[in-house]
Amino acid sequence: MATVLVTGATGNVGSKVATELRARGISVRAFVRDPDRAAAVLGGRIEMAHGDFAEPASVRRALDGVERMFLLCANDPRQVEYGTNAIDAAAAAGVRQVVMLSTIGAGAGSSTVFFDQHGRIEEHLRGSGIPAVVLRSSHMMxxxxxxxxxxxxxxxxxxxxxxxxxxxxDPHDVAAAAAAALLTSGHDGRTHVLTxxxxxxxxxxxxxxxxxxxxxxxxxxxxxxxxxxxxxxxxxxxxxxxxxxxxxxxxxxxxxxxTTSSVRELTGREPxxxxxxxxxxxxxxxxx
Incomplete structure (x- = not known):
């Protein structure tokens, strides 16, 4: 498999996704705002792509040569803009799969802003033409x-x-599920609810x-x-x-x-x- 771009790579889940992929011998490129902090979190064996969702050109550069992307956008007033821009850049770059971390309750139009934001990004991803997997995570331990x-x-x-x-x-289980979705077939078009x-x-x-x-x-x-x-x-x-x-x-x-059985179905073990x-x-x- 070619390179996987991991966004949110210094965060609680993204860092674990990067580690899971590297442990399986996958080439990982981490999209980060602070390379020095990222090196401290991830170690020196992962390629860094310095950029920011607020700078679309940096997202496009980070996607050069990338086959798959793990999309995680932190909560932000501009989250929908950032997520949809990243998806558009992935489509333009010919990315073959996007695995998106969303949340239980996601739905465009929800009165809860976080749920609305995730729901709108999910809708954009489904309409992008990119084979995609949505992981809706429960409340993190x-x-x-x-x-x-x-x-x-x-x-x-x-x-x-x-x-x-x-x-x-457990965020370790979310990361393991994301790695499985990126590395195994049969998940495109599906939404997995992780608990x-x-x-x-x-x-x-x-x-x-x-x-x-x-x-x-x-x-x-x-x-x-x-x-x-x-x-x-x-x-x-x-x-x-x-x-x-x-x-x-x-x-x-x-x-x-x-509760759901999605973690077991994706990873082969109990959460x-x-x-x-x-x-x-x-x-x-x-x-x-």
Missing amino acids: SNILASATTIRQAGRFFLPAGDARIAMV GPEAITYAEVARLLSSALGRPIEYVDVPDDAAVTGMAQAGLPQWLAEQVVAVFEALRGGENAS RGFEEFAHWAAPLLVGE
């Missing part, structure tokens, strides 16, 4: 890492999740973290307004804080409550549960 400071300092984390049951997925093995609450997350860390960890449910304020005070842009809380509202409504993820994440949560 790794989202708990955003609460690392309060977990470390106070043994508590604060979220507006209520008692929602969420089929959280963990069970739907759990954040109270159960706290219990599993307590066991992994060897000390009590408490989940504190907070009202939406307080959550927006807290996230903004922690440095999140106001628009982003508001939309993260909107996603939690959807979670409380059951948006991510169902990891939160207990295993908690032990992997423990060093990150205690600052080691």
Whole structure:
């Protein structure tokens, strides 16, 4: 197989996709804004393409000689523009397949901005003429890492999740599924919904973290307004804080409550549960 372009390559999922592909002997080109940071995250064995979704010419350069693309656009007010421009550039470059990371709940016209953005990009991809696979990920287990400071300092984390049951997925499993979609046939035109093995609450997350860390960890449910304020005070842009809380509202409504067999079907193994993820994440949560 020729080179795979991995976008979002320094992020939580993209970096793991790049690593998965390299481990299988695939030539990977990482589309990155900061090559030095990317080298620190990915190591020196992956080709870097310096660019930015906001600069279409850099996307076109990065696609030169690329056969397949993993498309991951971070949440941004211009996310739809960035995603559709990247798809258009891939079509013009003759890319043979795009595997896009989307989200459960995606749908153009959704009142939840993140879901609307992903849905509009999905629609554009389906109309592009490029053979494509859409991976709709559930709520990531790794989202708990955003609460690392309060977990470390106070043994508590604060979220507006209520008692929602969420089929959280390990980002390692999402990356493995993406690599499988890129490397094996029969997936083009399909949408795979990726979840963990069970739907759990954040109270159960706290219990599993307590066991992994060897000390009590408490989940504190907070009202939406307080959550927006807290996230903004922690440095999140106001628009982003508001939309993260909107996603939690959807979670409380059951948006991510169902499990699927897609991880097993794509990777050949069962998805990891939160207990295993908690032990992997423990060093990150205690600052080691």
